[in-house]
């Protein structure tokens with residue numbers, strides 16, 4: 001499987017580390033409901049088909065990427081940088 005990093009270009013997946021489900025949202029710090037925190041920490045969907053995941057390019061630019069990957073075919077349909085420089089990287093203007 002190859003992942004096209006918006007900064008580095010196409011790279012083998014061995015350069016990346018899987019960072020988990022990219023659709024999970026952390027509860028607000030004021031949330032005290034134990035079930036909400038258990039859901040956040042432990043419960044994940046196991047979808048068949050397109051899924052949004054986080055990947056870290058640790059052997060390259062070290063950016064975090066949000067990757068849409070089909071869990072059946074491993075086809076990647078979208079990759080975008082996340083983090084403070086994501087806007088510039090995703091636009092490709094290099095500024």
Ligand SMILES: [Zn+2]
Pocket residue numbers: 005006007008009057060061062063
């Ligand atoms: Zn990269």
